[in-house]
Amino acid sequence: MTLDSLIVQAASKKGPVVAVASAADREVLEAVSVAIAKGIASFMLFDDEKRIKDLMHTDFPHLIDSEKVSIHHAEDTINAATLSVKAVSSGSAHVLMKGNLATSIILKAVLNGEYGLKTGKILSHVAAFEVPGYNRLLFVTDAAMNIAPDLEAKAQIIRNAVAAAHACGVSEPIVAPLAAVETVNPAMVPTTDAASLVAMNRRGQILGCIVDGPLALDNAVSEKAAAQKGIIGETAGKADILLVPNIEAGNILYKSLMYFANAKVGAIIQGAKAPIVLTSRTDSAESKLYSLALAILSIK
């Protein structure tokens, strides 16, 4: 499976609408423009109306009369965040996308008790990687949101990632809780948490997947490495979802895949009423498109 295939799948969905908070930004409108060209969504753009229109006149004239775009005036970034979140909670839009505003501002609106998108579950980051040499997507979670999740949080992070994998057509993903070793070591919490997560999976507390761990990264992704360590079984070396033990390990894996392994990535926040796309300025246009596709497929 490739990330491009997610775009094709997303384009077959009926009528998804994305609400963009603070859309008056060249790079954000570029992502909107590409997504519309690929036919994967319509967009509600929240920001200063004049600034959006000026940018469109200058750089995106084809968007001015596009029926795939609607412009909604917001006075500032806080207002844009509030209005875009309300568009999602009211059902007018199905995906929330961060434009040119601070992550903290949009998350504050998402977590608002009155009109926000809370479900009682924790929010977590799910990244889908296409790695050269691997014929399946590798989902990495949580590389960006939860700093040092405890066991309960890890269980929910897995559930959030499993939902994303299902949405991409991976019907029963294999989940590997990663650690530095593949044996249980009482001095290493990631190994004991992994053992508990396997038990939670077997007892029906984590559904729709097979959890197998603890595993070191090589034993999780390489059948050959798993066999060398004597780890044999239907899941060894075949992980679809890599649960990292902490945000540092996740961020390092994420960046290593991008910078050393030339991987491609799309990522979303799961756990809210709707998928959230939190792209940053350093993300490529391609990566923003993959994130949008992943979000659209993950609409509940």
Place this chain on the structure above:
Amino acid sequence: MTLDSLIVQAASKKGPVVAVASAADREVLEAVSVAIAKGIASFMLFDDEKRIKDLMHTDFPHLIDSEKVSIHHAEDTINAATLSVKAVSSGSAHVLMKGNLATSIILKAVLNGEYGLKTGKILSHVAAFEVPGYNRLLFVTDAAMNIAPDLEAKAQIIRNAVAAAHACGVSEPIVAPLAAVETVNPAMVPTTDAASLVAMNRRGQILGCIVDGPLALDNAVSEKAAAQKGIIGETAGKADILLVPNIEAGNILYKSLMYFANAKVGAIIQGAKAPIVLTSRTDSAESKLYSLALAILSIK
């Protein structure tokens, strides 16, 4: 710089001797044989004399009369560990190498108060990676020894790695304490530790290097990524030594470089009276040779 260049450098050293604990093993003798062919060391082999000789007769006849090899009878793995460590502490050998025995057995001998190799410093793992597309070696520490080092341990782990970088000819390595973000966040210990390590470097508590952090992996290794984040300076994106915040992050980075980025690696344990090579069965013959070269260059 390449790992092969380390072999060339090591071959120019005068008379290094490696003591091998539990050498009666085909893969261990294969590594010994290759290292001798490259002219980088002589070897003292500790194990059951008959088993070593039988293996040599079968598979390595050229080693039988080699003046680069001496055989020293040991009754079991504990005895082999003791005798090989004593060979190093007495000055007969300059590098300790683990053969076919448990890591715990050889480390117990290393840490013995009477004849061991303790210096008062902590032991730490230093790996030198050659990553396709990178024209310098990337040293990663500590991916295998210290589980969750505190600030003091991190300072010593840096010193150990700096010594290895110096030994490889990197005269003033740039050290990046890695975190998930490049700003100081009181909720993320790796970021506050990084700030302290920078201060320790500026105050002369960590010498022979430039420490700059906190940095995320991309900002540490990519000048372009650093510039995109507005991190400008003579060190941004140019790290030689990557200090990982915990063993999980380190192990994941190590395995990611090996399995996703097709990197090559050599690794040693630093902090004892002599460099220690702790290769494992899953290491390639090439990797064992690089580790030996790194160890020989690191002889004090």
